[in-house]
Amino acid sequence: MMQKAFVFSSSNPISLQLSTPVTPPVNAVFPELSRGWIASSSPLQPPVLRLRNHQRALPPLLCSASDSATNQQRMASQDGKDPRISKISSAIRVIPDFPKPGILFQDITTLLLDVEAFRDTIDLFVERYRGKDISVVAGIEARGFIFGPPIALAIGAKFVPMRKPNKLPGEVISEEYSLEYGTDKMEMHVGAVQAGDRALIIDDLVATGGTLSAAIRLLERVGVHVVECACVIELPELKGRERLGDTPLFVLVSSA
């Protein structure tokens, strides 16, 4: 399908600035630390299931079930961790005991202070999603608002903010979700997305996956196909990935 992104031709300053001039190797979209993708060769995950999700998530260009064996090999042997990842990872600051004792908070604000690393972060997502017919980037308030819009602009998609209650001024639909204690609510404007839209959901981090799964439900309720969730950081021990059900998750950095 001819994307609306025809306005984002090579003469577009945003895409020129953000993408590296060389064509990245196919496996550049599978940075080593985004273990979810490499996990197709992990004993913990049934390889077929992982690749089936993979295929549904993205057009056959990247991965197809019929090629599964070859792809597993390609991904496993691709030890070439994308060189941008370690700079991104080291730019993230860990703050102990925030917001409460015992929690190690992953602070991305220091990443935003590193111009190159921030640009690389966006580039890694844009390289993965450009040309995949994604019409919506949904960003979760508030740190998803930082990463989502640059991605949306570069791939020619709409940006849709998913917000805490009573922030969006127009008519909304709401989805409740569980917190450690109690519940919270996420809202989206009615009419922001259409049935048949293909969406990404962006946040800075996935922990338990509660917020992301609320966002998935909100979008699916109005007939949107959620292609993938994308986060800078995953805390794998909190098993958020499993909470997303059939929706694939792509992350740049895994923090155990």
Add this chain to the structure above:
Amino acid sequence: MSAYRDKDPRIHGIQSKIRVVPDFPKPGIMFQDITTLLLDPKAFKDTVDLFVERYKGKNISVVAGIEARGFIFGPPIALEIGAKFVPLRKPKKLPGKVISEEYVLEYGRDCLEMHVGAVEPGERALVVDDLIATGGTLCAAMNLLERVGAEVVECACVIELPDLKGRERLNGKPLYVLVESH
């Protein structure tokens, strides 16, 4: 200074995408909703481009964005002009050591915070938000930056509500907007 007055041809498209929602957050207020602008990739891109064209090559090293809608416009600008992005947040959101600036609301007070060390003395900064009304929030943002020795080059907003005289509240700091709404 506003692109609206300069009549850049992209302005009309941007303005037409902003939705006015009456009686939000309370009766009598005509809320300027930029979420509809974000649904139009071309208009959103034009919005960012207008700021980028103005600020690229001006040695701006910091773009400070005011939570939360300043987080939408600030980062694309920062990335394009090669500046750091610094989020200015409501209290208790930033995890590290912060400095705070209190400011007055219609009823009561609020507070804006910035991470210590995010900005260094002598840096040239922009402050970005979706809209300027009374100018209270922007003023607090400028104060935060100036307290750490940065130079606020300009405040940049998509929309100005000129009747609320926010421009005057900025202590002579320049304000650049794309659209005025009376």
